[in-house]
Amino acid sequence: MTSRKEVADLAQVSEATVSRVLNNVGSMKEETKHKVIAAAKQLNYYPSALARSLAMNRSGxxxxxxxxxxxxxxxxxxxxxxxxxxxxxxxxxxxxxxxxxxxxxxxxxxxxxxxxxxxxxxxxxxxxxxxxxxxxxxxxxxxxxxxxxxxxxxxxxxxxxxxxxTHVKGSYEAVTHLIQQGYKNIAFINGPISYSNSRDRLEGYQRALQDHGLEIKPSLLFKGNFSRKSGYKIASAIHKMGNQIDAVFVSNDRMAIGLQQGLREFGVSWDQLPGIIGYDDSDSAELTAPSLSSVNVPxxxxxxxxxxxxxxxxxxxxxxxxxxxxxxxxxxxxxxxxxxxxxxxxx
Amino acid sequence: MTSRKEVADLAQVSEATVSRVLNNVGSMKEETKHKVIAAAKQLNYYPSALARSLAMNRSGxxxxxxxxxxxxxxxxxxxxxxxxxxxxxxxxxxxxxxxxxxxxxxxxxxxxxxxxxxxxxxxxxxxxxxxxxxxxxxxxxxxxxxxxxxxxxxxxxxxxxxxxxTHVKGSYEAVTHLIQQGYKNIAFINGPISYSNSRDRLEGYQRALQDHGLEIKPSLLFKGNFSRKSGYKIASAIHKMGNQIDAVFVSNDRMAIGLQQGLREFGVSWDQLPGIIGYDDSDSAELTAPSLSSVNVPxxxxxxxxxxxxxxxxxxxxxxxxxxxxxxxxxxxxxxxxxxxxxxxxx
The missing domain is CATH 3.40.50.2300 (Response regulator)
Known part of the structure; x- marks a missing residue:
């Protein structure tokens, strides 16, 4: 690898001058500048990004x-x-x-x-x-x-x-849509509450139920971890509750797709599936059957x-x-x- | 920000000693080492990763x-x-x-x-x-x-x-499977030939046809760019060829899914779809209908x-x-x- 010293030798200047020219520090005769740049080019010399960054105080x-x-x-x-x-x-x-x-x-x-x-x-x-x-x-x-x-x-x-x-609003609109479809017993699969977006979604869900005169039932709240598997597992609990649940709002598409799969494996037919809305509007949403309604987040x-x-x-x-x-x-x-x-x- | 000098002052050693201890260079009395480390900890001093990397010649x-x-x-x-x-x-x-x-x-x-x-x-x-x-x-x-x-x-x-x-082998096995299913007119949608894996797949496709006594027809070769859209577009050409094509081997799942969608929009029903195998075995493969056979790549x-x-x-x-x-x-x-x-x- 070319060293600073070789550039300095070729340009017939000191190593410090090479550094000053290449790091653009201090004033310098135009002629000196040109000599150094020409020598650096000829020898294919790049000052170390680290050294340069130290001088500039930036990592890039x-x-x-x-x-x-x-x-x-x-x-x-x-x-x-x-x-x-x-x-x-x-x-x-x-x-x-x-x-x-x-x-x-x-x-x-x-x-x-x-x-x-x-x-x-x-x-x-x-x-x-x-x-x-x-x-x-x-x-x-x-x-x-x-x-x-x-x-x-x-x-x-x-x-x-x-x-x-706007996760509160997004969730509010999703649940309101389910209510307007005629669903009355709307469960909610949330993600871990340590994320503010989980708390936002809970707020949107609750507000929508309240504004439409529906009761908030703790028995309809489920907790997943955003993985498909967790939605799949919750399918069992939701299936057991029979017609105490007729729709489910789910905090992301992965869990919603897991829920669809789980319910299907319990033999729930197409026209018996609860109304389901996912969240994220991921690529998979339009691939599942039935295709998944979802909340788009940019x-x-x-x-x-x-x-x-x-x-x-x-x-x-x-x-x-x-x-x-x-x-x-x-x-x-x-x-x-x-x-x-x-x-x-x-x- | 704490400087090396402050650490040196507190530890009552030279700045060079601070550097040598923290960069673990050269030998040193245990006592000196402890003094420097204690001072660095107390002052919350981290030698710049850049400076350290320069010494070690590594970026990490x-x-x-x-x-x-x-x-x-x-x-x-x-x-x-x-x-x-x-x-x-x-x-x-x-x-x-x-x-x-x-x-x-x-x-x-x-x-x-x-x-x-x-x-x-x-x-x-x-x-x-x-x-x-x-x-x-x-x-x-x-x-x-x-x-x-x-x-x-x-x-x-x-x-x-x-x-x-092993893309040659993967493609060979995919096309052989289609042949064993009874398909005889197997089209191939390849990716850009500037990738070696595209050339590998072409080789596997051709070898499988040859080994089973089937003719290689240039009219059955199509070129996409790995996007869903390109598979979707090729659906039109494949649909037009009617029963000159009864199966399609596709270079990735995205194009295969685009092909399925395109054919469905031409009104091709479930039981009239050509046999299709994708490539990559992506998450989407099991979500499409019919679920997509594919070649898994680790x-x-x-x-x-x-x-x-x-x-x-x-x-x-x-x-x-x-x-x-x-x-x-x-x-x-x-x-x-x-x-x-x-x-x-x-x-």
């Missing part, structure tokens, strides 16, 4: 924190794959590379260190939960005025920058906006109190076959 | 080259999402972070520079094509003995390290093996001629409903 990387679960194919889940596509696309527009940082629950959480050691210039946190350790790590970033934001998670009472979606745009909002602030490199952002993108109910009363479905 | 990043196509959600395609999950999981086991590098066709290709500027310690190239610019960039890495490998792409006559799958394991084979060589940091690896993982035919003769399908 945007970091993304992702939850790590062994053997779970994170990129295969619609939620993460869409958000990452949006983040990747916007990063590239800004000339930034994407540094993926996987963390598991038992890792020590020190987001600050990523900035202190200059691994990243900005940080996006995905899949964060409402627990003390997480909040502590985020507060510290905030205190240090770091450039970071959350996607799809809101912390009540904190001033973190966030890109979120995950791709959420990822894109996160990057744009962070990197547009980069000259300052910090996010001060008055500068933090909180953006909610709109959700949209997509009605397909699964939420229509069986008598009115085309077969 | 494994790079992944990905093709960039605007508005295509790369992470949502089964192929990339599975491989990246495998790469991500293995990188984490090695304590490495994942640097994603998006390149589009009109980017200047200089993989070498990523090593020269120390952005990465090892490189995995995904979705590379058989063109001169690509080969030139890879040859240069090879000449420089860089630590890199390809996944799912083979360059004839080159000694690049590769993790591939993409996740391919990603994992790539990382393991590269990083296990890291102490040397190079891949010499005798050291390069070429691994082919097995494919497997998964028979579902779409490839079964309609008379024998359960309905």
């Amino acid at each position: 990387n945007i970091g993304v924190i992702l939850p790590y679960v062994p053997k779970v194919n994170l990129f295969s889940t619609y939620f993460f794959s869409e958000i990452l596509s949006g983040i990747g696309s916007a990063s590239r527009e800004f000339g930034y590379d994407l540094l993926l940082l996987f963390r598991s629950d038992d890792d020590e959480l020190n987001y600050s260190q990523l900035f202190q050691t200059r691994k990243v210039d900005a940080l996006i946190v995905l899949g964060s939960k409402d627990d003390d350790i997480e909040i502590e790590a985020l507060r510290r970033l905030k205190e240090e005025d770091r450039l970071f934001c959350l996607i799809n998670q809101h912390y009540e009472g904190e001033n973190f920058s966030e890109i979120d979606a 995950f791709y745009d959420m990822g894109k906006l996160a990057v744009e909002n962070l990197l547009n602030r980069l000259p300052k490199e910090t996010l001060e109190e008055q500068d933090h952002f909180r953006i909610q993108l709109p959700t949209e109910l997509i009605v397909r076959e699964s939420s229509i009363m069986p008598t009115q479905r085309r077969n | 990043n494994i790079g992944v080259i990905l093709p960039y196509v605007p508005k295509v959600n790369l992470f949502s395609t089964y192929f990339f999402s599975e491989i990246l999950s495998g790469i991500g999981s293995a990188s984490r086991e090695f304590g490495y972070d994942l640097l994603l590098l998006f390149r589009s066709d009109d980017d200047e290709l200089n993989y070498s520079q990523l090593f020269q500027t120390r952005k990465v310690d090892a490189l995995i190239v995904l979705g590379s094509k058989d063109d001169d610019i690509e080969i030139e960039a890879l040859r240069r890495l090879k000449e420089e003995d860089r630590l890199f490998c390809l996944i799912n792409q083979h360059y004839e006559g080159e000694n690049f390290s590769e993790i591939d799958a 993409f996740y394991d391919m990603g994992k093996l790539a990382v393991e084979n590269l990083l296990n060589r890291l102490p040397k940091e190079t891949l010499e001629e005798q050291d390069h690896f070429r691994i082919q993982l097995p494919t497997e035919l998964i028979v579902r409903e779409s490839s079964i003769m309609p008379t024998q399908r359960r309905n």
Whole structure:
């Protein structure tokens, strides 16, 4: 590999001069500059990105924190794959590379260190939960005025920058649609309550029932973990309750598809299936039978906006109190076959 | 931010000593070591990852080259999402972070520079094509003995390290299965021929026909681009050919699903659909109706093996001629409903 010394020798200048020219630091005779650049080109010399970054104080990387679960194919889940596509696309527009940082629950959480050691210039946190350790790590970033934001998670009472979606409204509209179809006993399969979007959906579900004079029954609340398997397992409990349940609102499409599969295996026929609405509007929603009504969330745009909002602030490199952002993108109910009363479905 | 000087002052040693202790370089009295570490902890001092990497000559990043196509959600395609999950999981086991590098066709290709500027310690190239610019960039890495490998792409006559799958055999078995079902006029929708896996599949298709005494007809060869839309478009041409085609082998599931959808829109009923086999065995394969027979490719394991084979060589940091690896993982035919003769399908 070519060294700085070889460039200095060829250009007949000192090594320090080579550095100063290539890092564009200090003033210099035009002639010297040209000599150094010509020599560097001739020898195919690239100053180390690390050395250059040290001089510039930048890594050129945007970091993304992702939850790590062994053997779970994170990129295969619609939620993460869409958000990452949006983040990747916007990063590239800004000339930034994407540094993926996987963390598991038992890792020590020190987001600050990523900035202190200059691994990243900005940080996006995905899949964060409402627990003390997480909040502590985020507060510290905030205190240090770091450039970071959350996607799809809101912390009540904190001033973190966030890109979120209108999950209360999305859920309200989904459940209202089921009520308008004539369903009266609407169960709800929620995700873990440590996510703000789970609490948002619960709120939307409850409000819709209340506004239409329906009772909120704790026996109709089920808890899954967003996996297809968890929806599949809950099918058994829902099947046992017979006509105490005539429709189900489900917190993501994967669980809804698991529920459909489970019920089918109990021998529930097409025209006996409860009305079902999923959430996310993933690719699979139109592939299942009956095709799955769902709530569309603009995950791709959420990822894109996160990057744009962070990197547009980069000259300052910090996010001060008055500068933090909180953006909610709109959700949209997509009605397909699964939420229509069986008598009115085309077969 | 705490500086090295403050740590040195607190520990009452020189700045150089602080560096030597924290970078674990040279010998040192135990007492001095403890003093420095205690002071660094107390002051919450982390030596810059960049500075440390410069000392160690490492970035701690494994790079992944990905093709960039605007508005295509790369992470949502089964192929990339599975491989990246495998790469991500293995990188984490090695304590490495994942640097994603998006390149589009009109980017200047200089993989070498990523090593020269120390952005990465090892490189995995995904979705590379058989063109001169690509080969030139890879040859240069090879000449420089860089630590890199390809996944799912083979360059004839080159000694690049590769993790591939048995695509000739996988295709041969798929087409043989169709023949054994009684299909005689088997069309083939291939992907772009600039990928070695496309050429492999063509070879498997042709060999299977030959071995069973069937004619290879150029009129039965179709070309898609791996998108659902391209399969959907080809449905029209295949529909027009009527019973000149009774089965179709398709190079990935997305195109196969597009083909199913297209044929259905032409009013082709369940029992008139040609026999169809997809490729990849993606999540969607079991969701379509009829469920899609497909060839399973262990993409996740391919990603994992790539990382393991590269990083296990890291102490040397190079891949010499005798050291390069070429691994082919097995494919497997998964028979579902779409490839079964309609008379024998359960309905």
